Amino acid sequence: MSGLYIHIPFCRKACTYCDFHFSTSLKTREAVLAAMQRELEVRAMELAGAPLGTIYFGGGTPSLMEPDAIAGFIDQARRLVRVEESAEVTLEVNPDDVDELRLSAWKAAGITRLSIGIQSFREERLRFMGRAHTAEQSDHALQLIAGAGFASWTLDLIYGLPGMTLEEWDAQIDAALAMGTPHISAYCLTVEEKTTLAHRVKAGDVVMPNDADQAAQFQRLIERMEQAGLVHYEISNFGREGHFSRHNTSYWHGVPYLGIGPSAHSFIGGVRRWNVAHNVRYAKGVEEGATYWQEETLTPAQRTNERLMTGLRTMWGVDLSTLEVDPEKENAPLIAHYLARGDMERRGTRLVLTRQGRAFADRIASDLFVADDR
Numbered sequence: 159m160s161g162l163y164i165h166i167p168f169c170r171k172a173c174t175y176c177d178f179h180f181s182t183s184l185k186t187r188e189a190v191l192a193a194m195q196r197e198l199e200v201r202a203m204e205l206a207g208a209p210l211g212t213i214y215f216g217g218g219t220p221s222l223m224e225p226d227a228i229a230g231f232i233d234q235a236r237r238l239v240r241v242e243e244s245a246e247v248t249l250e251v252n253p254d255d256v257d258e259l260r261l262s263a264w265k266a267a268g269i270t271r272l273s274i275g276i277q278s279f280r281e282e283r284l285r286f287m288g289r290a291h292t293a294e295q296s297d298h299a300l301q302l303i304a305g306a307g308f309a310s311w312t313l314d315l316i317y318g319l320p321g322m323t324l325e326e327w328d329a330q331i332d333a334a335l336a337m338g339t340p341h342i343s344a345y346c347l348t349v350e351e352k353t354t355l356a357h358r359v360k361a362g363d364v365v366m367p368n369d370a371d372q373a374a375q376f377q378r379l380i381e382r383m384e385q386a387g388l389v390h391y392e393i394s395n396f397g398r399e400g401h402f403s404r405h406n407t408s409y410w411h412g413v414p415y416l417g418i419g420p421s422a423h424s425f426i427g428g429v430r431r432w433n434v435a436h437n438v439r440y441a442k443g444v445e446e447g448a449t450y451w452q453e454e455t456l457t458p459a460q461r462t463n464e465r466l467m468t469g470l471r472t473m474w475g476v477d478l479s480t481l482e483v484d485p486e487k488e489n490a491p492l493i494a495h496y497l498a499r500g501d502m503e504r505r506g507t508r509l510v511l512t513r514q515g516r517a518f519a520d521r522i523a524s525d526l527f528v529a530d531d532r
C-alpha cells in the first residue's frame with residue numbers, strides 16, 4: 159500500500175501558535191492549484207509499485223477550497239494510479255466551512271473521513287489562539303458531521319493552554335465525547351519560533367503552563383479516553399476500533415507516500431523529499447520545470463532512528479528485529495534503565511512504552527538513537 163498527501167497552503171486567518179506552511183492571501187490560489195495538478199500528473203508514477211490505500215488533504219485549510227477542486231484531485235489520482243476500493247480519503251476541515259451543501263459535495267467527491275479542527279469549545283480560548291471560527295460554529299458543525307454518514311471522522315483538541323485547569327480540560331473532553339466522536343487527536347500547545355504566540359511569550363504577555371500541569375492534563379486525557387473506550391494508539395491519537403487513521407498509521411509504519419504541494423514531504427524508496435515552503439516559488443518551479451524541492455537518501459542509522467521515533471510513539475512499539483542497526487548494541491544501559499523505571503516494556507522482540515513512559519516518548523526515543531557515521 160502507499161499514501162498520497164495533498165497540502166492546500168491557504169488559511170482564512172493565521173492561528174497564533176501555527177508554524178505550518180500557509181498563506182492568508184488567495185492571490186496565488188489558481189496558480190498553486192494548477193501547479194499541484196501538474197506535480198501530481200508528473201509524479202504519480204512514483205507510486206506505481208503499490209496501490210494507493212489513503213489520500214489525505216491537509217494544510218492549511220483544505221475546506222477553504224471549492225469542493226470541486228478537492229474532487230478534481232481525487233479524480234486525477236484515480237485516473238493516474240491504482241486506488242484501493244476501500245481507500246481512506248481524509249479532508250481536514252474547519253468548523254466555519256462546514257454546512258450541509260459542502261458536506262454532501264465532499265461525500266460525492268469521494269471523501270470518506272473528515273478531520274475537524276475544533277481545538278477548544280470555549281470562545282475565549284479560540285480568540286486567544288486566533289482561530290477563525292466561533293464555539294457556536296463548532297457545535298453546529300459537529301452536529302452536522304455526526305449525522306452526515308461519513309465512514310469516520312475525528313476532531314482535534316489542544317490542551318496545555320495558559321492557565322488551563324484540570325476542570326477546564328475535563329469539560330473540553332466531556333464536550334468532545336458528547337458528540338459521539340469515534341476518534342480524537344489531542345495536542346499539547348507548544349511555542350514554535352516566529353509565531354505570534356512566541357512573540358507574546360517573549361514579551362511576557364503570555365505565561366505558558368509548567369511541564370507538570372501539561373503532563374497532568376495528558377495523563378487525564380489518557381484516563382478519560384480509556385474510560386470512554388477510545389484506544390490510545392499513538393501519543394496524540396485515540397480511536398475506537400475500526401476508526402484509527404489509516405493514513406497516519408502508514409507514516410508510522412514506514413509505508414511510502416507521495417506529498418504534493420508547497421512544503422509537502424514525500425518518502426519513497428528510502429528517499430525523503432520536501433518541496434519549497436513558498437507558494438510563488440513552488441508554482442514557478444513546477445511551471446518552469448526547475449527544481450523546487452530538496453531531498454536526501456536516509457542512511458541505515460537515520461532509517462533506524464526514524465523507526466524508533468515513530469514506533470515508540472505508537473501502541474505497537476518498535477520491533478527491534480526489523481531494524482537495520484541494533485540499538486541494543488549501543489544503548490543497552492539506557493534500555494535497561496527505561497525498562498527498570500517502568501517507562502518501557504519488552505514484548506517479544508518489541509519495545510513498547512507504558513502509560514508512564516508515553517509522557518516522555520520523544521526523549522526516550524532520542525536516547526535510544528544509534529550513531530550515524532556518515
Ligand code: SF4
Binds near residue numbers: 169252
Ligand atoms: S487553520 Fe490550521 S494551518 Fe491554518 S493557521 Fe490555523 S492551525 Fe495553522
